[in-house]
Amino acid sequence: MAAALSAVEHGMSDVLLLERDHCLGGILNQCVHPGFGLFHFGEALTGPEYASRFVRRVQSTPQIEVATGTFVSELRPGKVLTCMGREGVSTIRAKALVMATGCRERTREMIQIPGTRPAGVFSAGLAQKMMNIEGLMPGRDVVVVGSGDVGLIMARRLSLEGARVGAVLEIQPGPVGLKRNVVQCLDDFGIPLYLSHRVMWIHGRDRVEAVEVAEVDESAREIGGTRFTLRCDTVLVSVGLIPENELIEMAGVDVDRHSNEPVSSDLNYTSVPGLFVCGNAYRVYDIVDTVTRDSLLAGRQAAEYVVAMEGPDG
Amino acid sequence: MAYDVVVVGGGVVGAAVAHALSFYRLSAALVEKEEELSFGVSKANSGIIHPGTQNPPRSLRGRLCVEGNRLIRRLAESLDLDFMEVGELIVAFDEAETSRLWQLKQEAEGDGVPGLEIVPRGWLRDNEPNLSREAVAALHAPTAGIISPYRLVYALAESAQLNGVELHTLTRVENIERIAGSGFNIVTSKGNFRARFLVNCAGLHADRVASMVSVPRFRIQPRKGEEYILDKKRRYITRHLLFPIPTPESKGILVTRTSDGNPMIGPTAYDVDDKVDLSTTDEGLEMVLRVATRLVPAIDRRDIIAYFAGLRPAAGDDFIVEVDADAPGFVNVAGIQSPGLTAAPAIGRLVTRLLRGQGLELASRRGSRQETPRHFRLQSMSPVAAEAAVRENPDTGDIVCRCETVSLREIKDAISAGARTLDGVKFRTRAGAGRCHGSFCTCRVMRVLSEETGRPITKISKRGPGSELVSEDRAGA
Numbered sequence: 086m087a088a089a090l091s092a093v094e095h096g097m098s099d100v101l102l103l104e105r106d107h108c109l110g111g112i113l114n115q116c117v118h119p120g121f122g123l124f125h126f127g128e129a130l131t132g133p134e135y136a137s138r139f140v141r142r143v144q145s146t147p148q149i150e151v152a153t154g155t156f157v158s159e160l161r162p163g164k165v166l167t168c169m170g171r172e173g174v175s176t177i178r179a180k181a182l183v184m185a186t187g188c189r190e191r192t193r194e195m196i197q198i199p200g201t202r203p204a205g206v207f208s209a210g211l212a213q214k215m216m217n218i219e220g221l222m223p224g225r226d227v228v229v230v231g232s233g234d235v236g237l238i239m240a241r242r243l244s245l246e247g248a249r250v251g252a253v254l255e256i257q258p259g260p261v262g263l264k265r266n267v268v269q270c271l272d273d274f275g276i277p278l279y280l281s282h283r284v285m286w287i288h289g290r291d292r293v294e295a296v297e298v299a300e301v302d303e304s305a306r307e308i309g310g311t312r313f314t315l316r317c318d319t320v321l322v323s324v325g326l327i328p329e330n331e332l333i334e335m336a337g338v339d340v341d342r343h344s345n346e347p348v349s350s351d352l353n354y355t356s357v358p359g360l361f362v363c364g365n366a367y368r369v370y371d372i373v374d375t376v377t378r379d380s381l382l383a384g385r386q387a388a389e390y391v392v393a394m395e396g397p398d399g
Numbered sequence: 400m401a402y403d404v405v406v407v408g409g410g411v412v413g414a415a416v417a418h419a420l421s422f423y424r425l426s427a428a429l430v431e432k433e434e435e436l437s438f439g440v441s442k443a444n445s446g447i448i449h450p451g452t453q454n455p456p457r458s459l460r461g462r463l464c465v466e467g468n469r470l471i472r473r474l475a476e477s478l479d480l481d482f483m484e485v486g487e488l489i490v491a492f493d494e495a496e497t498s499r500l501w502q503l504k505q506e507a508e509g510d511g512v513p514g515l516e517i518v519p520r521g522w523l524r525d526n527e528p529n530l531s532r533e534a535v536a537a538l539h540a541p542t543a544g545i546i547s548p549y550r551l552v553y554a555l556a557e558s559a560q561l562n563g564v565e566l567h568t569l570t571r572v573e574n575i576e577r578i579a580g581s582g583f584n585i586v587t588s589k590g591n592f593r594a595r596f597l598v599n600c601a602g603l604h605a606d607r608v609a610s611m612v613s614v615p616r617f618r619i620q621p622r623k624g625e626e627y628i629l630d631k632k633r634r635y636i637t638r639h640l641l642f643p644i645p646t647p648e649s650k651g652i653l654v655t656r657t658s659d660g661n662p663m664i665g666p667t668a669y670d671v672d673d674k675v676d677l678s679t680t681d682e683g684l685e686m687v688l689r690v691a692t693r694l695v696p697a698i699d700r701r702d703i704i705a706y707f708a709g710l711r712p713a714a715g716d717d718f719i720v721e722v723d724a725d726a727p728g729f730v731n732v733a734g735i736q737s738p739g740l741t742a743a744p745a746i747g748r749l750v751t752r753l754l755r756g757q758g759l760e761l762a763s764r765r766g767s768r769q770e771t772p773r774h775f776r777l778q779s780m781s782p783v784a785a786e787a788a789v790r791e792n793p794d795t796g797d798i799v800c801r802c803e804t805v806s807l808r809e810i811k812d813a814i815s816a817g818a819r820t821l822d823g824v825k826f827r828t829r830a831g832a833g834r835c836h837g838s839f840c841t842c843r844v845m846r847v848l849s850e851e852t853g854r855p856i857t858k859i860s861k862r863g864p865g866s867e868l869v870s871e872d873r874a875g876a
Contacts, residue, residue, distance in 0.1 A: 105801065156798040167782050171793035174786040192836040194705045201678045202707065204861035204868050208838040219842050220874025221856060290675055291865030318870070334632070343701065
């Protein structure tokens with residue numbers, strides 16, 4: 086939304102905003118905790134509040150056409166998009182393209198936690214969606230694997246909803262999430278944080294029953310005699326985020342094989358002229374205010390690209 | 400309920416037996432203890448249609464594998480399956496291994512495997528560029544292929560059902576009573592089934608089922624295999640299925656790909672005691688990576704997006720497909736480890752012949768349908784075809800799973816074909832099987848399952864009772 090608004094501010098009169106979901110706002114909609122907007126708005130907002138300020142501006146900007154419920158199934162070289170929705174399939178050709186596709190969570194599968202594969206192992210973001218969007222309790226007795234921000238926030242959220250959060254486990258010697266989240270989400274709720282600890286085994290055939298945990302050394306190897314068992318019915322995995330760049334990869338844009346970020350010479354730029362990536366799809370940022378700042382820049386960069394190619398509104 | 404034939408076990412073998420029987424005028428039922436078919440041994444199958452190159456010489460396994468490989472082609476057409484013939488290479492790294500290749504070739508040719516050829520280093524460079532430079536030769540078997548194991552099971556079962564076979568899930572066999580001179584009374588968790596003939600396709604539990612009827616002459620030894628799936632982005636890493644030289648225990652850790660395009664490495668092979676132990680281990684992963692990267696050095700552990708373990712129901716070296724000597728009318732199909740998926744259609748035929756030998760009348764069913772309804776699959780459609788499909792049914796354009804591009808229409812189709820769980824939907828449609836592993840689509844799939852089946856959301860499970868996904872519905876919907 087920030088990029089679309091900024092493109093209009095910089096002279097564009099025909100901006101199309103595509104969104105998969107049925108409403109704008111993306112992941113902010115499930116982030117009901119406060120702390121968004123301290124820099125951009127100078128006040129602490131919840132995720133939905135932060136998003137709604139942009140939604141209102143987008144809706145009152147006639148130069149922006151919004152297409153929600155629209156899934157981009159293909160991106161071809163030349164900035165040609167195939168879009169699908171309940172209304173049909175369409176092909177769109179853009180002069181400049183800004184990708185603000187965010188990121189996905191690393192999964193249990195990507196960090197190879199040994200043991201069984203029962204129900205009750207969720208990514209922290211999925212649990213957040215269950216709780217905050219769907220009103221569904223993912224479980225009652227929770228262990229969080231990884232001390233990423235989403236995991237810390239969900240530890241607090243589920244405690245507030247009456248679940249017992251037995252532990253947050255972090256394989257690194259220090260917490261990964263923001264300091265303020267460690268204090269406000271764990272310390273204030275008496276949730277123990279185990280640093281340099283790894284899940285050695287998940288137990289349970291149908292539903293999670295327990296996890297075995299052990300302390301690890303600097304090379305993440307188990308230290309003998311430190312293994313213990315935590316009973317739980319739910320394991321939340323919060324072990325990092327990966328930029329979602331499969332579409333630009335499809336169009337031949339260079340994407341770093343390991344970070345999944347676009348190969349870039351300058352902020353928001355990609356290997357394809359006129360194709361910009363901003364926000365968490367460009368780099369995984371800590372706070373939304375930075376995402377907004379860089380996305381406003383991406384809108385301007387896209388507008389300047391179009392102007393340079395063929396004059397204002399060519 | 401009384402039937403001519405009851406088949407115990409809804410894996411690929413049970414489904415193939417039910418399918419083979421469904422073309423005859425008789426009444427049959429398939430009973431399965433899990434909530435859906437293919438939830439036992441078959442769900443962890445690697446999906447390889449083997450050419451018949453690595454079986455003990457003159458074994459039943461070998462014969463049924465070669466016949467199954469031939470039969471699967473016609474089935475794939477009539478049942479709309481995603482079979483692809485890709486060929487396999489058994490790779491030799493030195494002279495001693497190369498001479499083993501000649502031996503394997505001779506043995507396989509004795510079993511009737513067609514088109515075998517020993518290919519030299521130069522051929523490998525040209526035709527399998529990512530194969531290790533240390534490979535010196537390979538046995539090329541062009542008839543090897545890949546298929547979706549679950550879709551094979553579901554298609555066989557749907558076809559059987561269309562032709563009158565009853566399917567009963569969540570139906571666990573508790574006891575079997577022999578009725579003097581007239582068959583069997585099968586006591587299950589869902590009531591009694593009477594049958595003139597009984598076929599035991601109970602996979603890992605085949606020894607338990609057999610012992611309810613007579614004294615079994617076999618014991619099922621679970622042999623675990625761990626498999627690791629890589630991101631689809633790496634789908635072109637290999638062209639053929641790549642095998643090392645087999646050992647007596649297994650065909651070894653290999654590099655294959657699923658019919659959906661994900662490379663897959665594994666499986667390990669070690670005996671375990673526990674018939675429900677589907678855990679994966681650190682040691683298994685390291686072993687798989689070590690062997691797979693020896694074959695294809697470009698394989699990277701960071702490309703792993705999923706992993707699972709399966710249990711092979713071994714009963715000695717060979718398959719057991721025979722009438723129980725002490726119980727006329729009772730056929731045991733046991734020890735169906737690899738290449739069971741390939742052999743399944745041939746096993747279906749063999750069981751039918753055995754039952755005829757026991758006195759089952761086999762009159763062709765007039766008007767039986769060879770084909771199943773085609774399942775809609777958005778991912779394989781052109782944009783023009785997709786446009787028409789969306790106009791006909793807007794659910795087609797409503798994308799539920801973004802990683803695998805699965806539409807609401809496909810989810811609803813899967814449910815109307817029998818899916819009741821998250822795994823059932825995943826196995827049929829691939830929703831949740833991609834790189835985000837269901838983080839984005841799980842809630843939506845749960846909602847659709849709840850709406851379409853009328854079950855409360857708290858009853859929606861991963862793979863059946865006991866694996867419910869959420870503990871409470873606070874929205875009170």
